[in-house]
Amino acid sequence: MSKLNKVLSLILLALITVSCNKDKTSNFTLKGKIKNLKKGIVYLQKDGDSSIVDLDSLVINGQTEFTLHTDLDEPRLLYLKLYKNDGAEHYIPFFADKGVTEINTTLKNFNFDAKITGSKQQALIKEYTGIMSRFNNQNLELIEANLKAQQAKDSILSDSLNKLSNSLMKRKYSYTIQFALNNKDSEIAPYLALYEIPAANPIYIDSVYNGLTENIKNSFYGKKLNEVITNRKSVE
Numbered sequence: 246m247s248k249l250n251k252v253l254s255l256i257l258l259a260l261i262t263v264s265c266n267k268d269k270t271s272n273f274t275l276k277g278k279i280k281n282l283k284k285g286i287v288y289l290q291k292d293g294d295s296s297i298v299d300l301d302s303l304v305i306n307g308q309t310e311f312t313l314h315t316d317l318d319e320p321r322l323l324y325l326k327l328y329k330n331d332g333a334e335h336y337i338p339f340f341a342d343k344g345v346t347e348i349n350t351t352l353k354n355f356n357f358d359a360k361i362t363g364s365k366q367q368a369l370i371k372e373y374t375g376i377m378s379r380f381n382n383q384n385l386e387l388i389e390a391n392l393k394a395q396q397a398k399d400s401i402l403s404d405s406l407n408k409l410s411n412s413l414m415k416r417k418y419s420y421t422i423q424f425a426l427n428n429k430d431s432e433i434a435p436y437l438a439l440y441e442i443p444a445a446n447p448i449y450i451d452s453v454y455n456g457l458t459e460n461i462k463n464s465f466y467g468k469k470l471n472e473v474i475t476n477r478k479s480v481e
Contacts, residue, residue, distance in 0.1 A: 271314035272343045277325060278310045281352040285329040289313040291321055317343055319464055320366045320432045327355055340366035340433070369433045373424055380417045384410060418445055425453045435466035439473065447477060 275289055282305055289301040300315040300323070315323075320342040327335040335355045337348060346363025350356075361367055387410045394402040421442050425434040438445075438453040454462070454470050461467045 271316045273315050273317045273341055274345045275313040275323075275325065275341070275348065276310070276345060277313070277348045277350075279305070279327065279350055279352055279355070280309060282309055282327075282329070283307060285327055287311055287313065288324075288326040288328070289315055290324040290326055291315075297324070317341060320364060321465060322436065337361075340364055340370050342366060366431060366433055369428060369431055370436075373421075373433070373437070376420060376424075377417070380413060380420070384413055387413065418442055418449075421445075422449045422453065426456055429453075429456045430458045430461060432461060432464050432466050434461060435464065435470040439466060439470050443473075447474075450474065 277287065279287075284307075285305045287303050287305060288299050290297050290299055292298070301313040303311050303313060305311060313325075320340060322338055323341045325337040325339065325348055329335070329352075337350065337356055337359045339346060339348065339361050340363075342364035344363065346361065346367065348359055348361050350359040361371070387406055391403055391406040391410070394400075394406060421437055422445065425437045428434050434453060434457055438450050442450070450470075451474060454467075454474055457467055462471065
């Protein structure tokens with residue numbers, strides 16, 4: 246299939262998806278704006294059992310604003326994907342709940358410039374990732390310093406920096422666990438246990454799950470966390 250035919254097929258698929266979704270009643274709306282985008286396709290997606298699932302899509306042809314819809318049973322992590330025929334994948338993950346979420350970003354820095362407002366779960370994940378970015382920046386500084394120490398053949402300094410790096414990693418895990426424990430009534434708690442600290446000591450993972458409210462235990466991510474714990478215990 247030629248590149249032109251491939252692009253035309255994607256546009257046709259997007260048009261069909263939009264046409265179908267317009268006939269459905271939806272309880273979630275994503276309003277977005279991508280500065281300087283002239284042409285492309287935007288997709289609203291979620292994780293499926295084995296692949297990413299398209300929920301809605303829209304062809305962009307001159308307009309910078311768009312609206313996408315879907316139906317949510319409960320809060321879920323969704324993705325805004327941009328296809329602009331450059332061979333790269335462009336995604337913005339966000340936590341969605343029933344109602345309206347708004348994403349404003351730019352074409353140049355699609356992911357990093359994203360400003361997201363909407364669900365209370367998104368507000369929590371934004372708070373969490375803000376702290377994580379500080380940990381990550383500190384870790385990068387330690388890595389850079391360690392490389393210089395190794396180049397200078399300063400083994401004492403290198404060992405000291407390795408210890409600081411290990412300590413930072415423990416603090417990062419500790420913060421994530423505490424954040425989950427402090428937000429036991431939010432879907433964010435089991436989500437973090439599943440995807441941010443899967444290699445943490447099982448005792449802490451169990452503590453996060455046991456501390457969840459019954460409503461969150463019965464949520465999508467609560468059930469998935471329970472499955473992971475049950476499967477782990479079955480092989481112990």
